[in-house]
Amino acid sequence: MSISKTQTVEDLAHINALLESFKLLYNTLNANTYDDGLIDKVYADDIEFIDCFHHINGIQNFKKYCASIYENVKHCQFEFHDEYIKSNSAMLTWTMEYTHPKLNNGKMIYVKGSSEILFNKKVYKHKDYVDSGELLYEHIPLLKTVISFLKKRMM
Numbered sequence: 001m002s003i004s005k006t007q008t009v010e011d012l013a014h015i016n017a018l019l020e021s022f023k024l025l026y027n028t029l030n031a032n033t034y035d036d037g038l039i040d041k042v043y044a045d046d047i048e049f050i051d052c053f054h055h056i057n058g059i060q061n062f063k064k065y066c067a068s069i070y071e072n073v074k075h076c077q078f079e080f081h082d083e084y085i086k087s088n089s090a091m092l093t094w095t096m097e098y099t100h101p102k103l104n105n106g107k108m109i110y111v112k113g114s115s116e117i118l119f120n121k122k123v124y125k126h127k128d129y130v131d132s133g134e135l136l137y138e139h140i141p142l143l144k145t146v147i148s149f150l151k152k153r154m155m
Helices: 009-028 040-044 061-067 141-154
Strands: 042-052 055-057 075-086 091-100 108-118 122-130
Touching: 009 040, 009 108, 040 061, 040 075, 042 075, 055 061, 061 091, 075 108
Parallel strands: 042 122
Antiparallel strands: 042 055, 075 091, 091 108, 108 122
């Protein structure tokens, strides 16, 4: 990370602390921890969250979303790879591993993706870039067969 003319050492320390809190959040988030205060530490009240399935506004709606998606997830961890930081934005690449009893016969699923975040004191916009098939559709038995057939036809 390089220091721009307008960034101070304190700014960089805040950015690093925020990114570490972001990573910690996603490696501790589950059905029991979504309301333990870490979401409030990382995200602004007016957070805008976007992924391939959702567009959510507001921290309370985001917490409800987290509660619902983690309800049946048995395990979820992120390995963060690269960080690209510029002023008040960052892009983080990651691999998520998770298990869900109704997907992939309950076996581990690995998904590569990235998160773009915009922040001031806290994150006010978070957009995930991830392949929806890799995340979900390819692990549902009937859809897995159809998607596999289509992929073979495209080659």
